[in-house]
Amino acid sequence: MPWDFNSSIPIYLQIESMIKARIFSGEYPPGSHIPSVREIAQELAVNPNTVQKAFKDLEDSKLILTMRTSGRLVTEDIRTITQARQKDADGSVKSFLSEMGKMGFSPEDVLAALKAICEERRESGGVC
Amino acid sequence: MPWDFNSSIPIYLQIESMIKARIFSGEYPPGSHIPSVREIAQELAVNPNTVQKAFKDLEDSKLILTMRTSGRLVTEDIRTITQARQKDADGSVKSFLSEMGKMGFSPEDVLAALKAICEERRESGGVC
DNA sequence: TCTCGTGTACTTATATACTGATACAATCAT
DNA sequence: ATGATTGTATCAGTATATAAGTACACGAGA
Numbered sequence: 001m002p003w004d005f006n007s008s009i010p011i012y013l014q015i016e017s018m019i020k021a022r023i024f025s026g027e028y029p030p031g032s033h034i035p036s037v038r039e040i041a042q043e044l045a046v047n048p049n050t051v052q053k054a055f056k057d058l059e060d061s062k063l064i065l066t067m068r069t070s071g072r073l074v075t076e077d078i079r080t081i082t083q084a085r086q087k088d089a090d091g092s093v094k095s096f097l098s099e100m101g102k103m104g105f106s107p108e109d110v111l112a113a114l115k116a117i118c119e120e121r122r123e124s125g126g127v128c
Numbered sequence: 129m130p131w132d133f134n135s136s137i138p139i140y141l142q143i144e145s146m147i148k149a150r151i152f153s154g155e156y157p158p159g160s161h162i163p164s165v166r167e168i169a170q171e172l173a174v175n176p177n178t179v180q181k182a183f184k185d186l187e188d189s190k191l192i193l194t195m196r197t198s199g200r201l202v203t204e205d206i207r208t209i210t211q212a213r214q215k216d217a218d219g220s221v222k223s224f225l226s227e228m229g230k231m232g233f234s235p236e237d238v239l240a241a242l243k244a245i246c247e248e249r250r251e252s253g254g255v256c
Numbered sequence: 257t258c259t260c261g262t263g264t265a266c267t268t269a270t271a272t273a274c275t276g277a278t279a280c281a282a283t284c285a286t
Numbered sequence: 287a288t289g290a291t292t293g294t295a296t297c298a299g300t301a302t303a304t305a306a307g308t309a310c311a312c313g314a315g316a
Contacts, residue, residue, distance in 0.1 A: 010304060017230065024232050036262060047306045052264075069262045069313040085231055092231075093241060096224040102145070103213055103220075104152050107246045113221060114242065118235045138274065164292065175276045180294075197283040197292045258316090265310075273302080280295075286288085 011046060015054035023063060023074055024085050031076040034064060061087075139174060143182035151191060151202055152213050159204040162192060189215075 005014060022028045037055070041048040055072065058064045062080050065073045075081065100110050134142065150156045165183070169176040183200065186192045190208050193201045203209065228238050 012304080021230055021232075037264095038262080049264085049307090050305060053305090055263095066263070067313095068264090069311090071262060088231055089228060089233060089241070092224060092227045093245060096220060097242075097245070099220045100217060102149055103216055105217060107250070111239075111242060111246065113217070114225075114239060117221060117225070118239065122235070140274080165294095166292085177277090177294090178275060181274090183293095194293070195283095196294090197281085199292060259314105260316100261314090262312080263310105264312100266308085268307080269305090271302105271304080273300105275298105275300085277298085278296085281293085283290105283292080285290085 011044075012050050012053040015040070015044070015046075015051060016057060019054060019058060020063070020084075020088075023058075023081060028074050030074050030078055030081065032074050034072040034074060036071055139172075140178050140181040143168070143172070143174075143179060144185060147182060147186060148191070148212075148216075151186075151209060156202050158202050158206055158209065160202050162200040162202060164199050 005011065019028070019034070028034060035043075037048045037051040040046075040051045044051070055064065055066075059066060061084050062077075063075055063084050065075060067073065097107075097110065105113075147156070147162070156162060163171075165176045165179040168174075168179045172179070183192065183194075187194060189212050190205075191203055191212050193203060195201065225238065233241075
C-alpha cells in the first residue's frame with residue numbers, strides 16, 4: 001500500500017501513525033498478526049530498524065505485544081485500544097485549547113468557530 | 129521579565145510566540161516600539177542572533193516593521209494583526225480536526241467532547 | 257538437529273537545526 | 287563629524303535526530 005511520505009516529518013513517526021490508524025480503524029483487529037519489521041521495511045523501502053523504532057511507543061502503550069521470535073500481535077484487550085485512542089484525543093484537545101488560549105480566543109469563540117467549520121464542510125459533503 | 133523556557137522547544141520559537149502573544153494581547157500596541165534585539169537578548173541571556181531569528185516570521189507576515197537603524201515597530205494596520213491572529217487560529221483548527229479525523233472521531237464527537245471539556249472547566253473556574 | 261524467520265543491539269554516517277562569536281552597515285542624535 | 291545604537295551578515299561549533307549497515311540471539315517448525 002502506498003503511503004504519503006511527508007519529508008518534513010520523520011519516517012518512523014509516519015509509520016507509527018499509519019500502524020496506529022490501522023489498529024484504531026480495525027484494519028489490524030485485536031489479536032491479529034502485524035507484518036514483520038522486515039516485511040514492512042521492504043514494502044516501504046526503508047531500513048528494518050526504522051520500522052522497529054516506529055513500534056517502540058506502540059509497545060510502551062501496550063497497544064501491541066512482541067513475541068520475541070514469532071512477530072507482533074495487536075493486543076486483545078479492546079479496552080487498551082479504546083483508552084489509547086481516548087488518550088491521544090485528549091492530548092490533541094488539550095494542546096489545541098492551549099494554543100487557542102494563547103491567541104486570546106475564548107471557549108465560546110472556539111466552539112462557535114468549530115460549529116461553523118463543521119456546518120460548512122457538511123454542506124460540501126466533507127467529513128468535517 | 130521571566131520566561132518559561134521549555135528546553136524541548138527551540139528558544140527562538142518560544143521568543144517568537146512571546147512577541148506574538150504580546151502583540152495580539154495589546155501589550156505591544158499597534159505602532160509601538162519593540163525592544164531592540166540586544167535588549168531582549170540581554171533580558172533573556174541569549175545571543176542577539178537568536179532573537180533576530182525570532183523576528184523573521186513576524187516580519188514576513190508584516191506584523192512588525194523593521195526600520196534599519198532605529199529598531200522595530202508593531203504594524204499600525206490593525207487589520208494585519210487581526211488577520212494574522214485569524215490565520216494562526218485557522219491553522220490550529222485545521223490540524224486539530226485533521227488529527228482527530230485520523231483517529232476516527234466524527235465531527236459530532238469532537239464538538240461534544242469540546243463542549244464537555246468547556247463545561248467542566250467552567251465549573252472549576254477555568255478559562256477553558 | 258538445523259534452518260529459517262523473528263526481533264534486537266551496536267555502530268556509523270549524515271544532515272541539519274540551533275546557538276553563538278564576531279564583524280559589518282546604516283542612520284539617528286549630539 | 288562623530289559616536290552610539292540599530293539591524294544584519296558570515297562563519298563556526300555543537301548537539302541531536304534520523305536512518306541505515308551489520309551482526310547477533312532466540313525460538314518455532316520441518
